[in-house]
Amino acid sequence: MEEDIQVSEPVNCRSPPVVTSPIVGFTQFCFANCTVHKFLISRRIFFFFFFSFINKLAIRGILIELIEVKINYGDQKFGGAAGVSRGVEIPVRLREPLLIGGDRWSSPSRTEQPLVCPYGLYAEQISGTSFTSPRKLNQRSWLYRVKPSVTHEPFRPRVPKHGKLVSEFNESNSSATPTQLRWKPAEVPESPTDFVDGLYTVENTLDYDLVNALLSSPAVIHIADLCSFRDSSACLTVGFRFVVDLPDGPSRGYVAEIFGTHFQLPDLGPIGANGLAASRDFLVPVAWFEHISVQYDLSKFCPYNTVLMDHGDPSINTVLTAPTDRPGVALLDFVIFPPRWLVAEHTFRPPYYHRNCMSEFMGLIYGGYEAKADGFLPGGASLHSCMTPHGPDTKTYEATIALGNEAGPRPISNTMAFMFESCLMPRVCPWALESPYMDHDYYQCWIGLKSHFACEIVSEDGQDVENEHAKKK
Numbered sequence: 001m002e003e004d005i006q007v008s009e010p011v012n013c014r015s016p017p018v019v020t021s022p023i024v025g026f027t028q029f030c031f032a033n034c035t036v037h038k039f040l041i042s043r044r045i046f047f048f049f050f051f052s053f054i055n056k057l058a059i060r061g062i063l064i065e066l067i068e069v070k071i072n073y074g075d076q077k078f079g080g081a082a083g084v085s086r087g088v089e090i091p092v093r094l095r096e097p098l099l100i101g102g103d104r105w106s107s108p109s110r111t112e113q114p115l116v117c118p119y120g121l122y123a124e125q126i127s128g129t130s131f132t133s134p135r136k137l138n139q140r141s142w143l144y145r146v147k148p149s150v151t152h153e154p155f156r157p158r159v160p161k162h163g164k165l166v167s168e169f170n171e172s173n174s175s176a177t178p179t180q181l182r183w184k185p186a187e188v189p190e191s192p193t194d195f196v197d198g199l200y201t202v203e204n205t206l207d208y209d210l211v212n213a214l215l216s217s218p219a220v221i222h223i224a225d226l227c228s229f230r231d232s233s234a235c236l237t238v239g240f241r242f243v244v245d246l247p248d249g250p251s252r253g254y255v256a257e258i259f260g261t262h263f264q265l266p267d268l269g270p271i272g273a274n275g276l277a278a279s280r281d282f283l284v285p286v287a288w289f290e291h292i293s294v295q296y297d298l299s300k301f302c303p304y305n306t307v308l309m310d311h312g313d314p315s316i317n318t319v320l321t322a323p324t325d326r327p328g329v330a331l332l333d334f335v336i337f338p339p340r341w342l343v344a345e346h347t348f349r350p351p352y353y354h355r356n357c358m359s360e361f362m363g364l365i366y367g368g369y370e371a372k373a374d375g376f377l378p379g380g381a382s383l384h385s386c387m388t389p390h391g392p393d394t395k396t397y398e399a400t401i402a403l404g405n406e407a408g409p410r411p412i413s414n415t416m417a418f419m420f421e422s423c424l425m426p427r428v429c430p431w432a433l434e435s436p437y438m439d440h441d442y443y444q445c446w447i448g449l450k451s452h453f454a455c456e457i458v459s460e461d462g463q464d465v466e467n468e469h470a471k472k473k
């Protein structure tokens, strides 16, 4: 926008800034608790995206998983709280002053709202929680802008032509299924496709009880691959306007959007003060109008893992969590499966077979995934709904058993999978179920699991089990 000026280098921001203008308005009204979208984009776009959630007049948080595209905000300037995303409770430097020209402060020193702000800027508050939220939960930022954000023309609806981006869910556009679902990676379209047209909804979670009881507001999850470096995630705050640019060409990915609570770093409990995602690694621009609220390079994640026996629960690799009112129950956990060493002794090391009362949407950013020898590919996705059984495919199981108990420490490398784990029941959109990329043979990856049951006592070190395997070969 013409009145916007470029103010200073964003702190830690690695990609060079590109000045863009918002040209498209899009307002989304969301009535579900969780929705998953995928998108494919094939051309550079200038995109103005305004997620507006009006149900119960609440502002919510969006998580965008970024793979290859760069996101620039169209017109936000930050001073005061220094671009701290209200969507993520991360202890970043508060009260960072706005830099203009790289060396001068514009943040008012004594008050958020002086009669006239430095440089003649307008002060504008953006509230992430209700005014009266308890202090420890209250989130807001003060922005100092060339012009307040109210200076815009009326919004025009901008809906994708394909009609597969939805935010109001009902019996006709979504259904729940206990079947394990998996999608192959979709191809990036050859025709020019911008972020809006490339975005489509995979699933949502609608919790009627919660909605009816007004305990928690509906939420939407989108999924997308978007970033200029492949290993990055970003947390965007609802209500922010941003521009999506494609400095590195076509991209595809995952966007998860939630409504209900804000993302925050998980408590570390007995892990102690260090480990997992460190707050210092969340890149927060200071005084810049083109930025993502919070950007996080997944390769910085410090994974914890079992060091003696048994396979730990994936929650150990939670990057961000959006809690519900129930302790330990997440509206959405963002969990990753990064490169790491496997060292457990006398242990089945891959993910265990399981049924989870939470639902699991997974995607693969690059490499392979430890539980699937075939079929789960970068850009693909899987959904294991509440209580849906899943686990390693037959090849992985057999290969693991074949290694036996003498398998030494082994690195898992060149991999980055992620999971969106939600307490809500996912409802899948018909176009996702009927997609040509749907892997209709997914169930076959387990059908080959043989019975190794033997009516004899097997020793706990698994020796006899191995013999039994050997006999059956």
Ligand SMILES: O=C(O)Cc1cc(O)ccc1O
Binding pocket: 311, 312, 313, 314, 350, 351, 352, 354, 356, 360, 371, 390, 391, 419
């Ligand atoms: O299902 C999956 O592959 C995700 C997952 C990984 C793991 O290591 C343990 C449990 C789990 O749900």
Ligand SMILES: [Fe+2]
Binding pocket: 354, 356, 360, 384, 390
């Ligand atoms: Fe799982």
